[in-house]
Amino acid sequence: MSGFLAVLVVVLIFIVIFQIAKASEYVSILKGEKKAREQSNRINGFLLIAFLVLGLIGVYWCNDLLKGKILGESASEQGKGVDTLIYVTLAITGFVFVITQVLLFWFAFKYQEKEGKTAFYFPHNNKLEVIWTVIPAIALTILVAFGLKHWFQLTSEAPKDAAVVEITGKQFNWIYRYPGKDGQLGRRDFKNIDPAKGNELGVDWNDPLSKDDFIPTELHLVVGKPVKFVIGSRDVIHDVGLPHFRLKMDAVPGIPTTLWVTPRFTTKEMKEKTGNPDFTYEISCDQMCGSGHYSMRGVIVVETQEEYDKWVASQKPAYELAHPAEAAPAGAPKADSTQKAVAANIK
């Protein structure tokens, strides 16, 4: 019923507007075309200048209202450069924005048709045209130079001492794999994937490097230490979005990508900085990946080296979790030989 009423109200408003519009058309015919034209010019000219003034105030006000809601200072070393470039670009484009919008609406207002005024025949002027080709070209060269310098830093090889973590996207969550003590990740093949046997990633358990890899549910990073992500996907394209770090990288099935980052603040520090006790670093999926795209949330904990070491010590290798029977009594190397024996028996 209320829906019906709403529709009725809308239709009524439409009819009223339409009647006014129709009446004003008759009035303008009665008044004479010239007079009606003068009047509509005056009204629209005024509205144009009003729009400019209110619009610029609105831009300022909107900024005031919303600037506190964007993410604050960059939480990664790499993101600092991104933010600087944003500010430089904002300064240049903001300046051009204000100048051009002011000229556009002010000219429209000022040079509206008026009795006795004539237009100025001004088909071209080479000097002016050269000026406004060259100045944007120079401004853009500066932006390109700044941008590319930073781009090559962002995409450079990770430092040798960087930790390595593998992030794999699947519909609809992230799987993290740490290399364990040996610092190297074991081989994997998508054909080995078998969730029922605790092998979500298709890790090749025959590879000795895989024995100490562990697969936690949260991503833990050490503050101030570079970490290299090896990013992949199990099914469709996803994207590791790190808004607080100002970085992102696609996760593409079959084609691994990499991204490295140095966190600046621990989660605890961010809680204090933002004044938000619930602050969490989040990984958002930034590439449309299906109906659960919006729920593909990952959590990052940035902590000190001690906290991190403690956390690592508490993690069980994925191999052990996948092979509870064999792994519990014996160490990893023995488990390896047992499995070989089993494999031999099957043959």
Add this chain to the structure above:
Amino acid sequence: MSNEATLHSQQEVMHGAHDHHDHEHHHEDSFISKYVFSMDHKMIAKQFLITGIIWAVIGAFFSVLFRLQLGFPDATFPWLESILGHWAKGGRISAEAYYALVTMHGTILVFFVLTAGLSGTFSNLLIPLQVGARDMASPFMNCLSYWFFFLASLVMMASLFVQTGPASGGWTMYPPLSALGDASIGSKIGVDLWLTSMALFVVSQLLGGLNYISTILNMRTKGMAMTKMPLTIWAFFFTAVLGVLSFPVLLSGFILLLMDRHAGTSFYLSDIFIAGKALANEGGSAILYQHLFWFLGHPEVYIIVLPAMGMVSEVLAVNSRKPIFGYLAMIGSLFAICILAFLVWAHHMFVTGLNPFLGAFFVLLTLLIAVPSAIKVFNWITTIWRGKIHFTPASLFSIGFVSTFISGGLTGIWLGNSSIDIHLHDTYFVIAHFHIVMGVSAFFGMFAGIYHWFPKMYGRFMNNTLGYIHFWITLIGAYLIFWPMHYEGMAGMPRRYYDYSNWASFNQFEPLNHFISVVVIVVFATQLLFIFNFFYSIFKGRKMTTQNPWKATSLEWTTPINPGHGNWPGEIPEVHRWAYDYSKDGRDFIPQTEPIGPNESAH
């Protein structure tokens, strides 16, 4: 025919509508050949326009539906269940339905409205009228072009009603999501229908585009040198060139996708484990599709915006009573944009793992586009400088176009720089950027075109007051909707999310989303007002009493008020000058058909 005689015959048409009427009876058309399978470019233009309007209402309505979800994530709307059925159980749109709506909104608006509806309408209407031709080079191909578009529309429409729903992987249709029915419900029959429809659409575009190019190159009237053409024609020309060169690449990408779906090939698929089993596909590259897609996808945005630029140039010059400033620079910048359009596609792919060195070239070429764009903006502003501007709805929309083109264009400089894109890619910043620069701007250009050439199409005027209301609410609404989205994007808020409430980083924008959705509804209602004005005015609008209501110089206004098939009753007029002699030598305007006088100053 001498110019004197041409002018004379125009006089006759103006004052003696009866003579003209007799002429029309010479070839009688049946209803089918006149209104359905018409080969008259003007009728085909109207067919494109009205089909485009119908699609625009559907596409915009979809955006209202998904904005309801975004703005009111916890509310339920029982009426949604009555129209969407199990896609909106309990009055709340499901995630699957949300993604289908988003995908269809993009597809419909980009291709069916702003490509077919915009360039299809105005290229058809204006090319023969402004270059002085009786019709297109091939009226039959032109007719086919519309009907292929119609078929594409039917298939796309049908896909909305299938059991598993239409395609729902985003309008870019990236595989593997779009290749595997197991990855998404919309990737079952929905994507097959989507691909079929788009293939038909590409055929329509190629038929149309080749026709536009050959008409412009070969069928200009006597004296109409390329450099005497109005800028609209130049814009349509470059648009058609872009389409003809890039749509076939898109089609090839679609064919490979179709084969991956049904023929067991692995062009785009590799290392995939889905629905509990590992697929056999190996060695394909999902990124290959993105290259093929964006090789059209990027020129596509210029296919959308160039016609708007052309029409805005024309409308601003006519209503400022001034020549367009820097005519040759305007053509040069159109040409530069056209070339650069083909060299920047990978800026949509900076974060796909693209080689960073290769990415650097795309950064450089992308930012280079800002130079011709800046030239155009400054030229438009100088065009209105010291003019004598008459604020018709068309000229207001043209001013609005320049404003939104500046606002949206400048944020392109942000996104084209890969070091900023790595943060803003696929966030609301991108949504804000492209909706302002190619959505709102292109619509403003289209509205300017409709208000300006409506009298040529239907011999009547649209209601001005409704036009003004339409303009002001749309301009203010568009900024209110899209401006704050930049901030959401700066916070990294990803696009294509069904619900943000579980995200600590993004849920602070809930009140803002609520506000945006309310404005969307108001703006949508205003567009309905425009559509009402459009259809009402076709039948009841104020009648055109003079041939040239805007006192414009170009050739379309030398045709009779209701031109028949063939456009000019007598011979086609000859052209002696460019289309922008406004306020020259103390005269308000000098039509293109008037010979250069002996004492006339050169421009």
